[in-house]
Amino acid sequence: MKxxxxxxxxxxxxxxxxxxxxxCELCNIxxxxxxxxxxxxxxxxxxxxxxxxxxxxLEIHRLQTAMRLxxxxxxxxxxxxxxxxxxxxxxxxxxxxxxIADIR
Amino acid sequence: MEYKDYYKTLGLARDASQDEIKRTYRKLARKYHxxxxxxxxxxxxxxxxxEAYEVLSDPEKRAAYDKxxxxxxxxxxxxxxxNWDAGFEFSxxxxxxxGGADFSDFFSQLFGGGKFRQSGHYQTFHGRGQDQHARVVIxxxxxxxxxxxxxxxxxxxxxxSGHVINKQHTINVNIPEGVTEGQRIRLKGQGMAGTGQxxxxxxxxEIGFEEHPLFHAEKRNIHLVLPVTPWEAALGATIETxxxxxxxxxxxxxxxxxGSRLRLKNRGLCSAGQSGDQIVTLKIxxxxxxxxxxxxxxxxxxxxxxxxxxxxxxxx
Numbered sequence: 284m285k286x287x288x289x290x291x292x293x294x295x296x297x298x299x300x301x302x303x304x305x306x307c308e309l310c311n312i313x314x315x316x317x318x319x320x321x322x323x324x325x326x327x328x329x330x331x332x333x334x335x336x337x338x339x340x341l342e343i344h345r346l347q348t349a350m351r352l353x354x355x356x357x358x359x360x361x362x363x364x365x366x367x368x369x370x371x372x373x374x375x376x377x378x379x380x381x382x383i384a385d386i387r
Numbered sequence: 388m389e390y391k392d393y394y395k396t397l398g399l400a401r402d403a404s405q406d407e408i409k410r411t412y413r414k415l416a417r418k419y420h421x422x423x424x425x426x427x428x429x430x431x432x433x434x435x436x437x438e439a440y441e442v443l444s445d446p447e448k449r450a451a452y453d454k455x456x457x458x459x460x461x462x463x464x465x466x467x468x469x470n471w472d473a474g475f476e477f478s479x480x481x482x483x484x485x486g487g488a489d490f491s492d493f494f495s496q497l498f499g500g501g502k503f504r505q506s507g508h509y510q511t512f513h514g515r516g517q518d519q520h521a522r523v524v525i526x527x528x529x530x531x532x533x534x535x536x537x538x539x540x541x542x543x544x545x546x547x548s549g550h551v552i553n554k555q556h557t558i559n560v561n562i563p564e565g566v567t568e569g570q571r572i573r574l575k576g577q578g579m580a581g582t583g584q585x586x587x588x589x590x591x592x593e594i595g596f597e598e599h600p601l602f603h604a605e606k607r608n609i610h611l612v613l614p615v616t617p618w619e620a621a622l623g624a625t626i627e628t629x630x631x632x633x634x635x636x637x638x639x640x641x642x643x644x645x646g647s648r649l650r651l652k653n654r655g656l657c658s659a660g661q662s663g664d665q666i667v668t669l670k671i672x673x674x675x676x677x678x679x680x681x682x683x684x685x686x687x688x689x690x691x692x693x694x695x696x697x698x699x700x701x702x703x
Binding site: 291297352366 | 413416417420422423425433437515518520560561563566567569570571572573574575576588589591603605658659660661
């Protein structure tokens, strides 16, 4: 079931799916920049039907982080894509480290 | 108000070149960016270096700031002398991202008004307010059951006289059942106020979990280390096991080893559409042999059940 992402309070979980227009409204961003981000691998939307992109909560999170990194650190889009991949890996490794420390 | 030593914030000497200031700022901005650095004070530091750079990167503002001299100490009570900003040429360059709203009292007193302020910008521009992001920490049990919680967040706001104040902002939030670590709750219109007729931004709360003495969550699965005796592991047993939803009976199969994993289906973080399990890892705890009878029993076991637990190690 599709949850309504534009409602007053909404948990961005696995069930969240939004289309390009909703994504642009949600993140206050224009379509051209979203397309550029897709082309540079910053976000990878699902494409169940030809030409219809669908964005999940991970894409929304990556897009918003990308906008901040671009604005605050002046990183270009390929750099943002790399930074996001490395940040995700870092989060995962930190989680594993915490887990190992717990076992000991 | 407190004096801010912008050179100290960036770790630079007062005669640092503009290039040095820029390089140092870029390095510190990367280091303290809240998306990169997860330390609790990272955002504060990021704002401090941003404020320092805003002043020192602009030769006009730097010259005005330098006029105060080098005798002031960080945090010292400070009052600018009258007409401190007289006698500086001014180009009207873009100043104060977001109107300097995130900057300190010191900054806004000195640079937030008069000729250092962009004129007319806020009266004519209609823009959506900035989205705000905050991390909130909840107990695991709240994530399991769902709950309603009140959080107090700090938000920099500009008051009527143009000063930046840290305003406490209390919100009530429904934590949905089965929320997982890292997921975000979006609260529409609860971010920064828009400018002109622009709508408010949104507030995103990222969920973190408090440390729990027994359980830890990995996505939707809840992990627990369950201590068992050697005979429970060897012979099999049914053991009352804690879960976030209360104790349940768990069947330990005969011949289990330390590190064996058992799954309690749907005992993890479950939401309407998604389910998680509890993963139980067995940890065999051997009793100490203290009395002569206990020692005798261990010796008997050694005779009756000879084994080499290090057979694998022989190959190396």
